[in-house]
Amino acid sequence: MKNDINIKNRKAKFEYEILDKYTAGIKLAGTEIKAIREGKASIAESFCEFSNNELFVVNMTVQEYSHATYFNHDPKHARKLLLNRKELKKLEKEVKNSGLTIVPLRLFINDRGLAKLQIALAKGKKLYDKREVIKERDSKRKLDRIKKEYK
Numbered sequence: 001m002k003n004d005i006n007i008k009n010r011k012a013k014f015e016y017e018i019l020d021k022y023t024a025g026i027k028l029a030g031t032e033i034k035a036i037r038e039g040k041a042s043i044a045e046s047f048c049e050f051s052n053n054e055l056f057v058v059n060m061t062v063q064e065y066s067h068a069t070y071f072n073h074d075p076k077h078a079r080k081l082l083l084n085r086k087e088l089k090k091l092e093k094e095v096k097n098s099g100l101t102i103v104p105l106r107l108f109i110n111d112r113g114l115a116k117l118q119i120a121l122a123k124g125k126k127l128y129d130k131r132e133v134i135k136e137r138d139s140k141r142k143l144d145r146i147k148k149e150y151k
Contacts, residue, residue, distance in 0.1 A: 018105075041061065048104065100122060
C-alpha cells in the first residue's frame with residue numbers, strides 16, 4: 001500500500017526545542033481517515049493535552065470528507081492518541097513537573113495504512129533563541145549564494 005501523506009508542523013521546530021519524540025496512533029472516524037488520505041488535514045496550530053489519564057490532540061484540523069453524507073465528522077474536535085501506558089505516564093509526569101509541552105510534529109500514513117502522529121516532548125524557546133536561529137539561517141543562505149557565484 002503506497003501512501004505519500006506526510007503532513008508536517010513546520011512551526012514546531014522554530015517555536016520549541018525538541019527533547020524526545022514518540023509515534024502515536026490516532027482514534028479516528030471513517031470519514032476522518034478518508035479525508036487524511038486525501039491530504040486534507042493540518043496540524044499547524046495543534047497541541048496535545050491530558051484529560052482523565054488519556055492524551056488528546058487539540059486543534060488538529062481534518063476537513064470534512066467531500067463524499068460523505070450527514071455522517072460527516074466535526075473538523076476540529078479533540079482526537080484521542082494511542083500510546084503505551086508506560087509512555088503515557090512518563091509524558092504526563094514530564095508535563096506536570098517540568099512544565100514541558102507535547103507538540104505534534106508530523107501526521108503520516110504507515111505501511112499498513114494506519115494514520116500515525118509523531119509527537120514530541122518540547123520546551124518553548126525564548127525570543128532571543130528564535131533570533132539566533134534566524135541569524136544562523138540568514139548567514140547560511142548568504143554563504144550558499146557566495147559559493148554558488150564562485151563556482
